[in-house]
Amino acid sequence: MKNKIGREIPEEIIEKYEVYQGSFDKEILGRKASPKISRVKPGESKLIESLEDAIVKSGLKDGMTISFHHHFRSGDYIVNKVMDLIAEMGIKDLTLAPSSLTSVHAPLIKHIKNGVITKITSSGLRGELAEEISNGLMEEPVIIRSHGGRARAIEAGDIQIDVAFLGASSSDEYGNASGASGKAICGPLGYAQIDAEYADNVVIITDNIVEYPNMPASILQTNVDYVVKVDEIGNPSGIASGATRFTKNPKELLIADYASKTIVGSKYFKEGFSFQTGTGGSSLAVTRFLRNEMIKQNINASFALGGITKPMVEMLEEGLINTIFDVQSFDLVAANSVSKNERHQEISSTFYANPHNKGAAVNKLDIVILSALEVDTDFNVNVITGSDGVIRGASGGHCDTAAGSKLTMIVAPLVRGRIPTIVDSVNTVITPGETIDVVVTEIGIAINPRREDLIEEFKNLDVPVYTIEELKDKAIEVVGKPERIQYEDKVVALVEYRDGTIIDVIRKVK
Structure with a gap:
């Protein structure tokens, strides 16, 4: 069976899941899930002597679901440390439900092979772990969920977390935990807050116990069962860099120039507009170019959203941005800003992007700048599988x-290496073309035909305008048409759209 965008979904998947039928077409039913009720009596301590004792007290057993967050990124020590202990304790058949996994989590491969981990749901996979899974390591397909989709799945009960192991750079003995103070700060814990609220058992892991109360806190004592102190929760240099570097790549700067001219030439660039940009070279350069234009035209932004970087913090402090909504900080400047700038607000992943709540922040965005590994002639976007078909990225907040x-x-x-970026059909659809408006390359832009208003508005834009088919043809002129990737029938991952329907599948690389 093919879903609405023409992706073939195997029959055995259709029997278990709904397939994608449109960005806002899924009917919403049911009520929010809830964790078990538990209590702590006066005088009882939540402090646990060791991580092993915390695992025992959490009641973790075979077949349960455990979760982690990815705010420590490539500096994370928590996931591997906990999983090694769980394996030593003989617990097996676990579902691993982190907000995302990175290249530092390659040691999980042995725990998949020995049966400790049998299922995974995550926003992304990278490195050796991703390669092994792409080559058929797991019997059960990994479920890829966006950040908003994961929050939705937890609130809906699609992901039922038995034990959440949540690292924090500081915590008091009662579980008020923060990522904004300590020696291994990461800033907001926006992706961990949903776990803390809905998991049956919550274990805070920190290397920095502070005096009660540890306020302001990202995770509150009312959601925490146990607190355990370890020597190190992560490598600060891997958690965040000290500064954000601007690109000097001429191609990236030209893309940023065209993107900023398109934004400034749109009806959305006006006093009080809102925006989100990424952390890539072109995206950061767009932020810089927009800043200059905002100063020139005396325009302020109402808010900036998403993963936050140094340039956005500087614009906040200059008064160009009124409020920052931060679900995750990407550098130390942003991580430190949360505790010193009252208009730099920490938010949860459900506030950020959950499509099935009463109003996520993404709904209030005027402009978002996103990257892509591939875009096809229907404007569908791939940000997760590389030119070899191997998983090497994340859904994130893209869709x-x-x-x-x-x-x-x-x-x-237009091309990346010797591979065209604009193609007939992307390897994997993460974001459907019906939600994409403009594609910007170093030779010019393409406007989605659905946006007739933009086509009319950009007639006199000082940027070359092409059809998406023309961009594809120009890419092929440069590097030729690549051979199609060969896949086997085995499905190694399911890609959920943010509403819980299956938008695509990823098959084992042949």
Whole structure:
């Protein structure tokens, strides 16, 4: 069976899941899930002597679901440390439900092979772990969910977390935990807050116990069962860099120039507009170019959203941005800003992007700048599988922000290496073309034909305008048409759209 965008979904998947039928077409039913009720009596301590004792007290058993967050990124020590202990304790058949996994989590391969981990749901996979899974390591397909989709799945009970192991750079003995103070700070814990609220058992893991109360806190004592102190929760240099570097790549700068001219030439660039940009070279350069234009035209932004970087903090402090909504900080400047700037607000992943609540922040976006590995002639976007078909990225908030924003812009080079970026059909659809408005390359832009208003508005834009088919043809002129990737029938991952329907599948690389 093919879903609405023409992706073939195997029959055995259709029997278990709904398939994608449109960005806002899924009917919403049911009530929010809830964790078990438990209590702590006066005088009882939540402090546990060791991580092993915390695992025992949490009641973790075979077949349960455990979760982690990815705010420590490539500096994370928590996931591997906990999983090694769980394996030593003989617990097996676990579902691993982190907000995302990175290249530092390659040691999980042995725990999949020995049966400790039998299922995974995550926003993304990278490195050796991703390669092994792409080559058929797991019997059960991994479920890829966006950040908003994961929050939705937890609130709906699709993901039922038995034990959440949540690292924090500081915590008091009662579980008020923060990522904004301590020696291994990461800033907001926006992706961990949903776990803390809905998991049956919550274990805070920290290397920094502070005096009660540890306020302001990202995770509150009312959601925490146990607190355990370890020597180190992560490598600060891997958690965040000290500064954000601007690109000097001429191609990326040209893409950023065209993107910023398109934004400034749109009806959305006006006093009080809102925006989100990414952390890639072109995206950061767009932020810089927009800043200059905002100063020139005396325009301020109402808010900036998403993963936050140094340039956005500087614009906040200059008064160019009124409020920052931060679900995750990407550098130390942003991480430190949360505790010193009252208009730098920490938010949860459900506030950020959950499509099934009463109003996520992405719904209020005017402009979002997103990257892509591939874009096809239907404007569908791939950000997860590489040119070899191997998983090497994450869904992240890509489809969430694209669906919510009034102007969704993809910035990408026409070719990457010797591989075209604009293609007939992408390897894997993460974000459907119906939610993409403009694609920007170093030779010009393409406007989605659905946006007749933008086609009319950009007639006199000082940027070359092509059809998406023309961009594809120009890419092929440069590097030729690549051979199609060969896949086997085995499905190694299911890609959920943010509403819980299956938008695509990823098959084992042949």
